[in-house]
Amino acid sequence: MDGNLAEDRSKLYTYADYLTWDDGQRWELIHGRAWLMAAPSTEHQEISLALAFLMYPYFRGKPCKLIPAPYDVRLFPREDHDDYVLVQPDISVICNPEIIDEKCCKGAPTLVVEILSPSTMSHDFADKMDLYRDAGVREYWVVDPVSRVAHVYLLQTHEKRRTYRMDETLSSPTFPGLEIPLGDVFPAAPTTNTKE
Secondary structure, three states: OOOOHHHOOOOOOOHHHHOOOOOOOOEEEEOOEEEEOOOOOHHHHHHHHHHHHHHHHHHOOOOOEEEEOOOEEEOOOOOOOOOOOEEOOOEEEEOOHHHEOOOEEEOOOOEEEEEOOOOOHHHHHHHHHHHHHHHOOOEEEEEEOOOOEEEEEEHHHOEEEEEEEOOOEEEOOOOOOOEEEHHHOOOOOOOOOOOO
């Protein structure tokens, strides 16, 4: 795969095309359009690791699988690989073992977590949220490192459940008892060195 979406907006790609790409880059397919994913920032990775660490004990030993990125999720899979949507959520919780194979998730996870970055903000809030809702994702967390908040949506009821601030504990409406203190998720704000 050469270039990125900005260089060729006219071409549509399928999962079959994606399987032939070997450029070492991370790509998503949104309605057949190829999106090159930027390398995540240090802060993004810290938040992702903290979330996975805090979520893992809840799911350990349960049927639902918690899988961090990079991990391919084919929201509308077809047997001939002619599907046009492939995403890589920061964290996926998949409760149906029949849609997991050795390469990817073939269908909708129950819970998806996306951590915003400046380059993906509108993409995650608009395009991907609609795709997740249409595919049947039940719960969607959008974590904003700049505002230090997490938005929780119940997609199948078209409800924004609530926004949690850094000093609050996020409670999952889908998984009773899954509670994440956001103060343990966001890295401490950098200190400013001042001369006296």
